[in-house]
Amino acid sequence: MIVRRLSNSTYHAANGYSSTQIRLVQKAETIAVLDWDKDAPVQEGKTRAFLIGDAVHTAILEPEKFPLRYVSAPELDLRTKDGKKTLSDFEKKI
Numbered sequence: 631m632i633v634r635r636l637s638n639s640t641y642h643a644a645n646g647y648s649s650t651q652i653r654l655v656q657k658a659e660t661i662a663v664l665d666w667d668k669d670a671p672v673q674e675g676k677t678r679a680f681l682i683g684d685a686v687h688t689a690i691l692e693p694e695k696f697p698l699r700y701v702s703a704p705e706l707d708l709r710t711k712d713g714k715k716t717l718s719d720f721e722k723k724i
Contacts, residue, residue, distance in 0.1 A: 636691050638684060 654663045676684070688696045703720055706713040
């Protein structure tokens with residue numbers, strides 16, 4: 631089921647299992663893995679995978695918010711000093 635305009639915070643606060651939790655159970659072949667997942671240490675800060683997941687969620691379920699939260703870097707050749715400098719300047723602006 632797809633619910634349009636569902637905020638990411640509402641999705642994660644909902645009662646139920648996430649797709650990540652379902653995949654954990656499928657891989658481990660036991661529901662006991664959910665207890666492990668619940669008590670596992672939490673990594674500080676968001677990983678690249680979480681950031682991409684948030685962006686995909688926003689693009690699909692909250693498209694009106696996507697351009698307010700995300701920007702695209704210009705196409706650059708990061709093998710050159712000019713490309714690296716342009717990226718550095720871009721990152722300082724955001």
